[in-house]
Amino acid sequence: MVRFKHRYLLCELVSEDARCRLSLDDRVLGGLVRDTIARVHGTFGAAACSVGFAVRYLNAYTGVVLLRCRKDFYQLVWSALPFITYLENKGHRYPCFFNTLHVGGTIRTCQKFLIQYNRRQLLILLQNCTDEGEREAIRKSVSRSCLLEKESAEELSDSAGEEAVEIVE
Amino acid sequence: MREAVRLAGRSGFQTAGKVEGTPCLKMPATAYERLVYKSPSEYHYMKVCLEFQEHGVGLNTAQFKQLLVSALKDLFGEVGAALPVDILTYEEKTLSAILRVCSSGLAKLWSSLTLFGTYKNKKCAFRVIQVSPFLLALSGNSREQVLG
Numbered sequence: 001m002v003r004f005k006h007r008y009l010l011c012e013l014v015s016e017d018a019r020c021r022l023s024l025d026d027r028v029l030g031g032l033v034r035d036t037i038a039r040v041h042g043t044f045g046a047a048a049c050s051v052g053f054a055v056r057y058l059n060a061y062t063g064v065v066l067l068r069c070r071k072d073f074y075q076l077v078w079s080a081l082p083f084i085t086y087l088e089n090k091g092h093r094y095p096c097f098f099n100t101l102h103v104g105g106t107i108r109t110c111q112k113f114l115i116q117y118n119r120r121q122l123l124i125l126l127q128n129c130t131d132e133g134e135r136e137a138i139r140k141s142v143s144r145s146c147l148l149e150k151e152s153a154e155e156l157s158d159s160a161g162e163e164a165v166e167i168v169e
Numbered sequence: 170m171r172e173a174v175r176l177a178g179r180s181g182f183q184t185a186g187k188v189e190g191t192p193c194l195k196m197p198a199t200a201y202e203r204l205v206y207k208s209p210s211e212y213h214y215m216k217v218c219l220e221f222q223e224h225g226v227g228l229n230t231a232q233f234k235q236l237l238v239s240a241l242k243d244l245f246g247e248v249g250a251a252l253p254v255d256i257l258t259y260e261e262k263t264l265s266a267i268l269r270v271c272s273s274g275l276a277k278l279w280s281s282l283t284l285f286g287t288y289k290n291k292k293c294a295f296r297v298i299q300v301s302p303f304l305l306a307l308s309g310n311s312r313e314q315v316l317g
Contacts, residue, residue, distance in 0.1 A: 037246075038246070039246060039247060040246045040247050040248055041245060041246040041247075041248055041249070042241075042242065042243060042244045042245040042246030042247075042248075042249055043243060043244050043245075043246075044244050044245055044246075044249075045245070045246055045248075079248075083247075
């Protein structure tokens, strides 16, 4: 059917400075991305990408950002992300860069990817951990995430079983 | 679409510059090789003329190139400004030039020339006289032909 198709870019803001991530604001970030697209792709790029552009999700603690753009011009947005080198907030400049983790057609696929990605990141953190207290905390969150994974898998199989029963009846 | 039949040398099809390799087979010396070009040529040639509203504005070749790059940069940004455009000839008296651009970049160049309005606060316009994928076609223009 006729509808506007979007692409959702899941990105991670990587920076050495911890204050950089905490000072993330969706409006500031949206403006920064638009300016960068205007610089890299000119008037044409700025106009093409700004129609369906929005910052959909922002996590200040992990630095995860979900950007939405139109399907026809998502490559212009994607190619402009590596040109963002600093984040400016209240006169302070923090050097940073954007890592694109996933490109999805819907928010749901990006969410699924993010959950798997976070689980893998927890395990990596556990390996690189030095402090014993931190290690305990990470082990707890890993076990909790495994339980949640089992629960959601059971829910899915239960609902599938119920559906099968309904069809048979 | 033109097909060119050549004796064996390179293998595979060539579509718009990309070579799709066939699995490595040693071709015998008498085998034929088929090259398929999807477009007539890789480059497009444009004959353009720059017109200013006032008279007496002079530009040398470097300034003209700078003008082209800034026109591309306005409309298409850094990526557009990096488009490889060559000035093959330039006449300072008439401010006319022959440009060469990759076929994929023709639309970008032409649209940025169309929307270029001012140079150092002086109004100007690009007149595109001829566009052709072959340089030879630019040597004769049937519009300027004088009959009789």
